[in-house]
Amino acid sequence: MRIALDAMGGDYAPAVTVEGAIEAVSESKDLSVILVGNEADLINELKGKDYPASLISIKHASQVVEMGESPVTALRRKKDSSIKVAVELVKAGEADAMVSAGNSGMVMAAALFILGKLQGVERPAIAAVMPTLKGLFVLIDAGANVDCKASHLLQFAIMGNAYARTIFNIDIPKIGLLGIGEEDAKGNELTKEAFKLLKESNINFIGNVEGKDVFTGNADVVVCDGFVGNIALKISEGLAEAIAKMLKREISEKTTGRISYLFLKGALKNFKKKTDYSEYGGAPLLGISMPCIISHGRSTAKAIKNAVQLAGEFCKKRVVDIISREFSAETSGSATRGEGRVVIKK
Amino acid sequence: MRIALDAMGGDYAPAVTVEGAIEAVSESKDLSVILVGNEADLINELKGKDYPASLISIKHASQVVEMGESPVTALRRKKDSSIKVAVELVKAGEADAMVSAGNSGMVMAAALFILGKLQGVERPAIAAVMPTLKGLFVLIDAGANVDCKASHLLQFAIMGNAYARTIFNIDIPKIGLLGIGEEDAKGNELTKEAFKLLKESNINFIGNVEGKDVFTGNADVVVCDGFVGNIALKISEGLAEAIAKMLKREISEKTTGRISYLFLKGALKNFKKKTDYSEYGGAPLLGISMPCIISHGRSTAKAIKNAVQLAGEFCKKRVVDIISREFSAETSGSATRGEGRVVIKK
Numbered sequence: 001m002r003i004a005l006d007a008m009g010g011d012y013a014p015a016v017t018v019e020g021a022i023e024a025v026s027e028s029k030d031l032s033v034i035l036v037g038n039e040a041d042l043i044n045e046l047k048g049k050d051y052p053a054s055l056i057s058i059k060h061a062s063q064v065v066e067m068g069e070s071p072v073t074a075l076r077r078k079k080d081s082s083i084k085v086a087v088e089l090v091k092a093g094e095a096d097a098m099v100s101a102g103n104s105g106m107v108m109a110a111a112l113f114i115l116g117k118l119q120g121v122e123r124p125a126i127a128a129v130m131p132t133l134k135g136l137f138v139l140i141d142a143g144a145n146v147d148c149k150a151s152h153l154l155q156f157a158i159m160g161n162a163y164a165r166t167i168f169n170i171d172i173p174k175i176g177l178l179g180i181g182e183e184d185a186k187g188n189e190l191t192k193e194a195f196k197l198l199k200e201s202n203i204n205f206i207g208n209v210e211g212k213d214v215f216t217g218n219a220d221v222v223v224c225d226g227f228v229g230n231i232a233l234k235i236s237e238g239l240a241e242a243i244a245k246m247l248k249r250e251i252s253e254k255t256t257g258r259i260s261y262l263f264l265k266g267a268l269k270n271f272k273k274k275t276d277y278s279e280y281g282g283a284p285l286l287g288i289s290m291p292c293i294i295s296h297g298r299s300t301a302k303a304i305k306n307a308v309q310l311a312g313e314f315c316k317k318r319v320v321d322i323i324s325r326e327f328s329a330e331t332s333g334s335a336t337r338g339e340g341r342v343v344i345k346k
Numbered sequence: 347m348r349i350a351l352d353a354m355g356g357d358y359a360p361a362v363t364v365e366g367a368i369e370a371v372s373e374s375k376d377l378s379v380i381l382v383g384n385e386a387d388l389i390n391e392l393k394g395k396d397y398p399a400s401l402i403s404i405k406h407a408s409q410v411v412e413m414g415e416s417p418v419t420a421l422r423r424k425k426d427s428s429i430k431v432a433v434e435l436v437k438a439g440e441a442d443a444m445v446s447a448g449n450s451g452m453v454m455a456a457a458l459f460i461l462g463k464l465q466g467v468e469r470p471a472i473a474a475v476m477p478t479l480k481g482l483f484v485l486i487d488a489g490a491n492v493d494c495k496a497s498h499l500l501q502f503a504i505m506g507n508a509y510a511r512t513i514f515n516i517d518i519p520k521i522g523l524l525g526i527g528e529e530d531a532k533g534n535e536l537t538k539e540a541f542k543l544l545k546e547s548n549i550n551f552i553g554n555v556e557g558k559d560v561f562t563g564n565a566d567v568v569v570c571d572g573f574v575g576n577i578a579l580k581i582s583e584g585l586a587e588a589i590a591k592m593l594k595r596e597i598s599e600k601t602t603g604r605i606s607y608l609f610l611k612g613a614l615k616n617f618k619k620k621t622d623y624s625e626y627g628g629a630p631l632l633g634i635s636m637p638c639i640i641s642h643g644r645s646t647a648k649a650i651k652n653a654v655q656l657a658g659e660f661c662k663k664r665v666v667d668i669i670s671r672e673f674s675a676e677t678s679g680s681a682t683r684g685e686g687r688v689v690i691k692k
Contacts, residue, residue: 068529133588143526146534180489180576183414188492188573211580215588227534228574230526232581234557239582242479242561243589 001030001312004086004095007037008064009102010299014038017101018045020304024312025055027305031312034059034095036086061085064102067297071105075113083107087114090290097291097311099282101299108144111285111292118320120327123148124287125156125226126294127163128233129280134217138164138173141223142283143230150193153177153223154201158326159286160221161203166317167310168220176209176219178228183208190225198223281306284314286323291315347376347658350432350441353383354410355448356645360384363447364391366650370658371401373651377658380405380441382432407431410448413643417451421459429453433460436636443637443657445628447645454490457631457638464666466673469494470633471502471572472640473509474579475626480563484510484519487569488629489576496539499523499569500547504672505632506567507549512663513656514566522555522565524574529554536571544569627652630660632669637661 003024007017014037021033032055035042039060046056061082065074074081083102087110089095100107108124117124125141140160145152157175164173177195179187184195186208198205209219211232224232273279281303282293291314295307314320349370353363360383367379378401381388385406392402407428411420420427429448433456435441446453454470463470471487486506491498503521510519523541525533530541532554544551555565557578570578619625627649628639637660641653660666 131588133591146526178577180492180573180580188571191573210584211577211582212584212587214581215584224577225534227526227537228577231524231557231570231574232577234526235560235578235581236557236585238556238558238561239585240589241558242477243586245479 001097001315002032002034002095003308003311004034004036004059004089004098005304005308006082006086006098006100006102006107007035007042008061008082009100010295010304011101011297012300013101014041014045016299016301017304018042018049019301020299021056021308022049022051023301023305024308025052028309028312029055030316031055031308032057033308034086034089036061036089037064037082038062059085059089065106067103069103069106071103071109074103074106075109081106084110084114087111087292090292091115096315097293099293099295099304099307099311101282101295101297101304101307104143104294104297107292107294108285111288111290115288115290115292117287118289118324118327121159121287121323122155123152124285125152125159126229126283127160127286128229128283130214130233130236132215132217136168136280137214137217137219138168138221139214139224139229139233140221140286141226141229142233143226144285145226146230147227148190148225150190150197153190153194153225154197155287155327157198157201157203157205157221157223159323160223162323162326163284163286163319164220166319166322167313170220172204173220174206174218175203175221175223176206176214178214178222178224178232179208179210181208182210194223279306281308281310284310284319286319289320289324291320347443347661348378348380348441349654349657350380350382350405350435350444351650351654352428352432352444352446352448352453353381353388354407354428355446356641356650357447357643358646359447360387360391362645362647363650364388364395365647366645367402367654368395368397369647369651370654371398374655374658375401376662377401377654378403379654380432380435382407382435383410383428384408405431405435411452413449415449415452417449417455420449420452421455427452430456430460433457433638436638437461442661443639445639445641445650445653445657447628447641447643447650447653450489450640450643453638453640454631457634457636461634461636461638463633464635464670464673467505467633467669468501469498470631471498471505472575472629473506473632474575474629476560476579476582478561478563482514482626483560483563483565484514484567485560485570485575485579486567486632487572487575488579489572490631491572492576493573494536494571496536496543499536499540499571500543501633501673503544503547503549503551503567503569505669506569508669508672509630509632509665510566512665512668513659516566518550519566520552520564521549521567521569522552522560524560524568524570524578525554525556527554528556540569625652627654627656630656630665632665635666635670637666 063078063081086098127140128142282295409424409427473486474488628641
């Protein structure tokens with residue numbers, strides 16, 4: 001699998017993207033990476049490093065889309081940005097998937113305009129992974145669509161279901177709708193309507209899931225609109241960081257710091273691992289015709305490595321084809337559709 | 347201050363409500379509590395306990411609204427529920443404020459129908475308190491209104507501003523709008539519209555606040571619709587609990603449990619205190635004509651004590667009058683900021 005990596009994307013690029021690419025191809029021999037970005041910078045980063053040269057190549061791109069830039073403007077004005085060139089490599093069949101830790105809005109815009117949506121998909125969505133007491137769950141949409149209709153939420157559920165089944169090997173994923181009460185009738189206008197659609201569909205819908213219950217691990221996929229999803233994701237990230245800081249402060253204030261730190265070190269390290277986004281590498285943009293993985297802006301080399309490996313896995317397990325089949329079932333008549341409603345047969 | 351306490355509300359009532367009431371009046375001599383609920387049960391709970399008898403009385407109410415019950419149905423059918431009777435005591439002038447850890451929808455319905463809104467207030471909202479690295483912030487609306495207009499969010503900001511100023515003694519509270527990016531133009535339709543209204547108002551609006559930044563303590567008041575607010579609150583609660591469990595598991599797995607526990611005990615205790623809802627006692631329903639405090643269903647005696655004391659503080663500092671003035675200023679068209687008062691520029 002050939003992964004086009006936006007080597008200029010993320011807070012610590014290109015140092016960590018190059019490092020992550022090397023780690024990925026060194027670990028997984030069926031992967032190769034095309035580093036997309038400023039050639040001189042990338043040659044410089046690679047210099048003196050030990051890596052399987054046949055598995056890493058460079059594709060020059062002269063521009064970089066900054067984090068705060070408007071995606072629409074950047075797409076029009078920066079014709080040679082590393083994100084755009086990476087997406088174009090996939091479009092041209094020179095890469096099987098793309099990964100970027102850069103401006104996520106730009107990745108979405110480029111994916112949408114250059115690669116396009118799968119037939120039947122109304123809105124592509126970001127599927128992020130979050131830890132639970134038992135393992136993990138998929139949060140979809142984690143930020144691609146800020147204003148949604150109920151039919152979009154049903155489609156997110158279908159795509160999240162396919163993702164959890166293929167990538168996390170869950171036979172029949174349990175799909176929950178993020179809400180404010182377990183009762184069927186609780187929610188806002190959007191979720192009440194989506195609840196009905198989900199209940200009528202053939203996915204394994206377990207009903208509303210309250211915020212306090214998402215971390216217990218009862219739902220494998222948690223569905224919501226992208227505004228709520230992004231807030232849920234970021235609040236969790238912010239709180240985990242704040243708690244780690246509070247604990248550190250408490251320890252150094254209240255006990256003989258050094259000794260207690262020794263005892264705590266292992267526990268904190270394992271804990272951090274469980275809540276650390278870099279372990280999961282990236283969040284795919286589901287519903288696009290080719291695999292696109294969005295990584296955290298603060299990605300470390302390890303996060304990039306994991307994102308590249310996730311992209312490889314995504315190709316190998318043919319997630320795009322599987323999602324495509326779910327939606328073509330909808331239009332081919334093997335499933336029924338009415339009033340924006342998608343019903344799929346297992 | 348006479349506080350009507352729904353003695354039957356909450357998971358551990360009436361044991362903890364009675365205990366909390368006794369603790370509250372024992373600590374704060376200017377408070378008295380009317381325990382509202384089944385007289386025989388309450389007499390039984392009080393039996394053998396040492397408390398200032400002149401400060402605790404009982405008002406019989408023969409019915410209890412269960413947690414899952416529909417508020418509208420309960421309001422109509424259970425004429426003698428402890429929540430309804432507590433609210434009626436406030437209406438009749440026999441109590442200055444009410445506190446309940448029971449069915450929060452029922453508290454809202456009873457407050458709205460029996461006490462009514464302040465003039466000019468479109469939608470009362472729940473103001474919850476959450477911890478930050480620096481102290482705390484007020485989250486409004488934490489769950490009263492699941493579908494909101496931009497004008498509602500502006501009103502929540504005005505009420506949250508008054509609450510933070512009076513109860514938490516913050517001279518000029520910094521008001522943030524919960525969103526998905528710091529840039530002005532980011533958000534969904536609702537927040538983009540609310541952003542404009544907040545920017546035009548005279549409150550100290552600091553712009554959008556991302557989920558990951560709410561715990562840094564840069565905003566004193568974080569405004570959002572009640573659906574998003576409830577999810578933010580519950581996700582935080584769930585994650586804090588999950589993290590505590592994960593850490594406990596890590597400690598007992600990875601180190602010689604007993605020794606490390608001794609070192610960690612103080613730190614974890616202080617940490618728990620900072621993230622524990624019971625420290626803040628309750629969340630007022632702002633915009634109602636009299637003080638109503640909603641407590642967590644899982645309230646302990648300490649949480650009830652703190653909620654009763656918050657209700658007392660709420661009366662003493664005349665928060666309802668202050669909010670009322672903000673809205674009468676608004677409707678009178680005055681555009682002055684006098685004494686930190688907030689007025690909307692037309």
